Amino acid sequence: MNIVLLAATGRAGSTILNELVSRGHHVTAVARDTSKLPQPLPAGVTAVQDDLSDVEKLTKIVSGADAVVSAFGPTSSDPRYTTDVAYTDQLLTTTQRIIEAVRNAKVPRLIVVGGAGSLWFAPGVTVLESGHWPQPYVPIATSHQKTLAALKSSDINWTYFSPPVLIQPGERTGKFRLGGDDLIVDANGKSSVSFEDYAIALVDELEKPAHERARFTIGY
Template identity: 55%
Template sequence: MNVVLYGATGNSGQRILKELTNRGHHVTAVARDTSKIPSTVKAVKDDLSSVEGIASIIASADVVVSAYAPPQDNTDALLGVTERQIAAVKKAGAARLIVVGGAGLLEVAPGVTLIASGYLPEAYLPIAKAHEKALGILKASDINWTYFSPAGYFEAGERTGKFRLGTTNLIANEKGDSRISFEDYAVALVDEIETPAHERGQLSIGY
């Protein structure tokens, strides 16, 4: 497939890029600084500031993956980026947008999100709430989107290929730990690209 990956140099983006290329997909890796992208991959510089610019980059894509992470001091930048990506997907006619999301909006009990539970540390609330708003923007759109939330702890680790999937629920083990490695998240995301099962919906993951 032709896949355009935004945020290709970030923590999750690097692993998604590796997983895509290892499985033989044709990838256009997009970042503000393309010097960190392997020379074997097509690299494009873009800052997601223009609908027209995004649309031109994704014109021939089957799937667009957004691993964009907003600045810590301006988490609401995610909202404008989401709106522009949606507009660009419509303009370019790209089939699907998959967003690397957040865990804060997942349910820890029926009808109770991690944000609402009071257990999320205050420092993480701005980005969690920005992701919650971004999901609302996606839900209101008429494009083919998938919002993929990681576990509570999203960190470097191993590619085991063993994990559990959900939809709107936070996945935790029997001890209450909610974790997933960047590497296994990438496996599940590329699985979803190859075998779509959560179009116009949410997806969650954990061990």
């Protein structure tokens, strides 16, 4: 498949890029700073420098793709990340531009790396509302909720892939569970997955669609 991967150098993007390459997909890796991509570039990978700020340019970049994967997120090292929804809402505005570009270019699919805050913690109670969500991450979770709503109201073929509460670098085990809108926890009540296993599930979804115009999630 020909995949356009947006924000290909972040933690999620770089792991997804590795998984796509390992399965032989052709990837257009889009990044603000392409020097952060693997050097030399793996076979089948084309680097494109872009900051995702212009719909017309984005439309040209994604044209002809079988699918677009957006791993975009606001820079978490910025102090506003933990205090200012106006800052984290760049997730929403950027995704809105991506939706428009996907529509304009008639790309068959968009998969968005999502957030965990909007998952159901209990009937009628989201993770964000549960009292267990860390206060510094309320702004980004709020922006993710808005982004999911924007996807749901769009007319493109979207998929929103929520990680569990904890996602971090780890092992590529291939052993995980998938779900829909409910938070997945293990026997000890822990909600977690490695970036490597998250990438497996995302590329599985690209290859064998099972959650079109829907959200799904993952956990151990």
